[in-house]
Amino acid sequence: MSKNVRTTNKELADAVALSPSSVHERTKRLLNSDLVSGAHLDVDLGQLGLSLRALLFVQMSEHEKSNLDAFVHDVLEIAEVRAAWMISGRFDAIVELVTRDTAHLHRVVVERFSSREEVHRIETSIIFDGAEQRDLSALLDIDT
Incomplete structure (x- = not known):
């Protein structure tokens, strides 16, 4: 996700060899934690x-x-x-x-x-x- 915050859940699941539902739950926990404070767009x-x-x-x-x-x-x-x-x-x-x-x-x-x-x-x-x-x-x- 640090490489590309727009990576789809399916792409993440394929990359880490987990089911999409497991990745979804882990991603949701990560985004609700204090570890990640947001995401941004790089504007030229x-x-x-x-x-x-x-x-x-x-x-x-x-x-x-x-x-x-x-x-x-x-x-x-x-x-x-x-x-x-x-x-x-x-x-x-x-x-x-x-x-x-x-x-x-x-x-x-x-x-x-x-x-x-x-x-x-x-x-x-x-x-x-x-x-x-x-x-x-x-x-x-x-x-x-």
Whole structure:
């Protein structure tokens, strides 16, 4: 299922050599557990005109670090923000953005991030290319 959430029950049953009814019950239990929190579609944002992806490395003002959790959740309200994480190290947060072009990116960074009192410093990196791993089968085989 981690490879393709749209795999049919019959395909799953064939892959694991179980009956479709057994796979259905196991899948239902899995989806009702706290292990799986949802499924998503991968949308090609480039086809929507949002082809520029960037990461903002954000350093908070010293007196505002206690509000980092609120900052991370607050920036998710910005339309161009796809994700935000609290991190350790030199920076306090990373924010992933999608924009139409560099002018749009510049406007979002200046108007929605640099102008914030709690933000001390921002470094911006444009993402040229990347890949994601969604197949968890090898990870589940790691010895603990």
